[in-house]
Amino acid sequence: MKKDTSRRLFLKKASLGSAALTAAPMIFASGYKQKLLLNRIYEPLSFSVNDQINLGLIGTGIQGIFDTKAALMVDGVKLVAACDLYTGRLDRAKELWGDDIFVTRDYRELLNRNDIDAVIVATPDHWHKKIVVDALKAGKHVYCEKPMVQKWEEGQEIISAQKSTGKLCQIGSQGMSSLGNEKAKQLYEEGAIGDIVMLDFYNDRYSAEGAWQYPIPPDANKDTVDFDTFLGSAPKVPYEPKRFFRWRNYRDYGTGVAGDLFVHAFSTLNYVINSHGPNRAQATGGLRYWNDGRDVPDVSITLYDYPKTDTHAAFNAAFRINFIAGSGGGGGFKLVGTEGEMEVGQESITLKRSKLGMVPGGYSMISFTEATQKKISAEYAAQNLEPRASSLSTGETTWEAPRDYKGGHYDHFYNFFQAIRENGKIVEDPTFGLRAAGAALLANESYYKKQPINWNPSTMKLV
Structure with a gap:
């Protein structure tokens, strides 16, 4: 379904007002605020x-x-x-x-x-x-x-x-495969946020464990750890338990914050808006606190450009990671559009829609005489730039998973095993996986080369 048609259907539902909330729970009366339950029905399984x-x-x-x-x-x-x-x-x-x-x-x-x-x-x-x-x-x-x-x-x-x-x-x-992603995709395709203009993703951490300083067991030694096999295709170095148990901290074995955390956001983003990914990335950051021998940054900021496609407008995405966030940590994934925004999580999603102000207020009118102000107000009123329908479609709704929800991790494996049994389709195949990983890894390419990186999301190659 084309985006303009979806948007008209969403606004048509919204204009029905509160009387239609039971039949169509994604719609709002003016300024409406509500909470609704998501639902997942699993097929009963019984195997010998x-x-x-x-x-x-x-x-x-x-x-x-x-x-x-x-x-x-x-x-x-x-x-x-x-x-x-x-x-x-x-x-x-x-x-x-x-x-x-x-x-x-x-x-x-x-x-x-x-x-x-x-x-x-x-x-x-x-x-x-x-x-x-x-x-x-x-x-x-x-x-x-x-x-x-x-x-x-x-x-x-x-x-x-x-x-x-x-x-x-x-x-x-x-x-x-989570309920949150599923609902976000439905809402986006129905035009709930209009045209996307920005993705805002961040992950803040404030602990040694969150910064990958994992414990090293006391019995770790050359006999209990096959270090040479671990190195594989990486450069040969003497036995070092930190490299084995904290491998994420090293470029030789891991992919830094981009491969560990950005890739989750790209998977969700590309799934929700049905996109192949960005075509440009520019990264900055540095090693600001965890000076424990690692050679990857603990603070990272990357800006991505998404080109216009049949499923989304051209937009920008901001990805931020901070492993020494004095606030205590937290995270967020927010899709911002011309008519609303969605905060997306695995087990909940919040949609907010506001009325776009098109009529000048006191700030810009103050420099005109009272008579001129009246004339300007009358001209704007005659244009009907803020129709009643724009107010009826505003509000906030949060969808939450039920308490007995088995979680997105379970759902992803459920999808995998059902596809094996039924010769069905999986949610995240290798082509999708490469587009998510490739986009994430652009951050590393840009950071270490200290320059913007161009990418072809269709062919999945650098330009």
Whole structure:
């Protein structure tokens, strides 16, 4: 549906006023403020042992454990194997999921097992491409943590491997399948905010853990950590536990704040407005506080340009990260349009619409005589620039997920496993994943080169 048609339908509903609120809960009377519930209906699932999806975990660190816990909430899924380069995490896997699971420090042993249908890849970023391609070629469906790749050039190999093998590959920006994203997309397509003019995203943190200073276990040593394998294609360096347990802090293994946090925002943004992404980025920032040996910034600001397409106007996006935010931390994702704004979260969304003032007030009229002011007011009144309908469509509505909502992380895995069972469609395939990762990684390219970077969002290549 074209944007102008959607907008007219939204305004037509809005002009019905409060009497229509029950039938069409997204509409407002003048100045209306309300809260409504989002809803998700899951198909009842029941599977025999022979019908279950057997899952393998590659990378049993923080995110790997959170991913697996979410995955196992879905009926008919069983973890049968786990892989990690630190033996303590293999012990943790057995502690969490039973002594009968197979554990290994070599992911290839896991891929060689015939009893595994799908794998989660939750390794450091520089291993994503290699393991995902190997897993797809081994006949496994893949759930790959974001960002899909460490370098945008690696993305096409994953896309090709997925297409040639026919196996599914879901990229793990877990909020993608959430109720909040779903509602935001519906509202945007109905014209609720008019034409988009800006995206404002920020993530503030105020803790060592939030800044990736993760604890290093006391038993970490050259025997318990396979450091040489961890390095992979990265430059060879002597054993250093900080590089292994705090790998996000190093360009050799991670992607900085852009790959960890920007990519979530790009996934949501591109999904909601049905976009391929930006065509230009300019970044700044620096290492302002966490001088612990890292070589990535802890404060980052990047401005992006989105070109006009069939689904959105040309607009600008501002991405900001601060790992030493004295306010205590917080975050936000706000779509701002010509007629309203949406604050989007995984479990809630708030839509605000205001009346655009078109008639001059006392500020600009003060320099005219009383007689001239009356004439100017009469001229504006005759033009009817602020019709009653513009007031009827203003107000604020917040949609919230119910208390028993299983969460966006569950929904993303539910989508993945249902697509495996039914040969269905996943929400975030490798092409979508590369567009999200590629846009995020432009921030790094710009920051280190100290110049604006141009990008073709259709071909997913630098210009």
